[in-house]
Amino acid sequence: MGLKAHAMVLEKFNQPLVCKEFEISDIPRGSILVEILSAGVCGSDVHMFRGEDPRVPLPIILGHEGAGRVVEVNGEKRDLNGELLKPGDLIVWNRGITCGECYWCKVSKEPYLCPNRMVYGINRGCSEYPHLRGCYSSHIVLDPETDVLKVSEKDDLDVLAMAMCSGATAYHAFDEYPESFAGKTVVIQGAGPLGLFGVVIARSLGAEKVVVIAGSPNRLKLAEEIGADLTFNRRETSAEERRKAIMDITHGRGADFVLEATGDSRALLEGAELLRRGGFYAVAGVAVPQDPVPFKVYEWLVLKSATFKGIWVSDTSHFVKTVSITSRNYQLLSKLITHRLPLKEANRALELMESREALKVILYPEG
Incomplete structure (x- = not known):
């Protein structure tokens, strides 16, 4: 498979994101190639852009809130409900991946505290293949360990995408x-x-x-x-x-x-x-x-x-519960989205968030 993806890349802190093209051939075994249909711009993205989050490597494709359509699955992958994933399926995913082996994953049962937690668009750079590890992109490659939920054409992908961070973190607070x-x-x-x-x-x-x-x-x-x-x-x-x-x-x-x-x-x-x-x-x-x-x-x-x-981030249980509550409140939660922009205007999106002119911005890769 040969695919050319484009993404907005942060190469230097406090400098505009740059549009880059990435060529993707074979994806790693067990991975999922996803076409991004909706990407949320989080307030924390501004902190990362400014170099205020010590977790962020450079260069990086920002964006940890996303929803999309499966393009390819290398091997067999099922969602959290046991449904087999195939090309064409609409999905959302947990932004973080924990190691499953440390004290916090295995003993204290607090995986959100995993010191080895990897997060798309936050601590995963784009210098190494397959590059596409953030949602400010036309595509993303999800690791085999990523927790995924299949959704339907009836679901509001914009609202689901923005729920992946602030929604899941808020649910974590109430869940405690x-x-x-x-x-x-x-x-x-x-x-x-x-x-x-x-x-x-x-x-x-x-x-x-x-x-x-x-x-x-x-x-x-x-x-x-x-x-x-x-x-x-x-x-x-x-x-x-x-x-x-x-x-x-x-x-x-x-x-x-x-x-x-x-x-x-x-x-x-x-x-x-x-x-x-x-x-x-x-x-x-x-x-x-x-x-x-x-x-x-x-x-x-x-x-x-x-x-x-x-309350530090969230885990898979919060992700699942957030999707459930969000799916019953699309009409209410859609009111949070104040701006919808094409991906190429990601720099403007960050400016809108930093100035607080925007409450929530959604980016569309093909917009």
């Missing part, structure tokens, strides 16, 4: 909560894709009240459209006003579950005050090293007997 969400009050800090996926997940899991705190009126309006009961513009209200309002709706207790989805460590300073005694705080948005923040160990942690849980 040891209780039922029925009757619970959830506070979400941040109204980017991570926080807004959190709104839909909280609703799907039965939360009684969902509150969103953010600084964009447009995003807060969208949060209400997709299920938030109460929203606060942090630029127009004080932290004390927000705390009092949340205490009022929870009979003076505070929130049962708080999700940090801002990407800013300083959000903890408010979030900890909103949490009830015995509450659960999930920190999911902080994705790169930041300055330390002062933490009141006695007041926020000990006296409240609270749980503060870091």
Whole structure:
């Protein structure tokens, strides 16, 4: 087989992506060659472009959110439901591959902590054959170990693609909560894709009240459209006003579950005050090293007997559950997509994400 693929390649940090052509002949045994039909641009891609993520090698094809059509399977490959994959099938895939051999994979059963985890478009460069290891490309070659789900023509590939990172990470946060969400009050800090996926997940899991705190009126309006009961513009209200309002709706207790989805460590300073005694705080948005923040160990942690849980990426179980919830909420979640661009405009897509003009951008290789 001979195929010429094109991709937008990051060769130097803080320099525009360059369109490159790659010639693909035989793919490795057990691999899947996929035509990318939809690629999501994640906010974390901006951090990688800026050289802020220490995992990123150069050169690299960015993009860890994708959906596509199978072109070739070298050998037999089945999806997670046991269905045999063949050319023409539409699929989505888990962006990360874990080793299956380390302590975290085998003993603690926390594969998302695997130190050998490989991630398409994040820590897999394109200098070595078969090159195509990111979604800012016309095609991608998936390793045999990649977890895949077959989807149908009825599915919304754009929404599924963008769910592969922020959706799966948000689900991981909710999945760590040891209780039922029925009757619970959830506070979400941040109204980017991570926080807004959190709104839909909280609703799907039965939360009684969902509150969103953010600084964009447009995003807060969208949060209400997709299920938030109460929203606060942090630029127009004080932290004390927000705390009092949340205490009022929870009979003076505070929130049962708080999700940090801002990407800013300083959000903890408010979030900890909103949490009830015995509450659960999930920190999911902080994705790169930041300055330390002062933490009141006695007041926020000990006296409240609270749980503060870091949420690092996601695993295959979160991937599967996210696809399930996403597939039941296409109409709501499609509202998160603000821009659709051809792949050749990937540099503009990154600019739109960095300026926050875009909430979510989808790239189309043949657009």
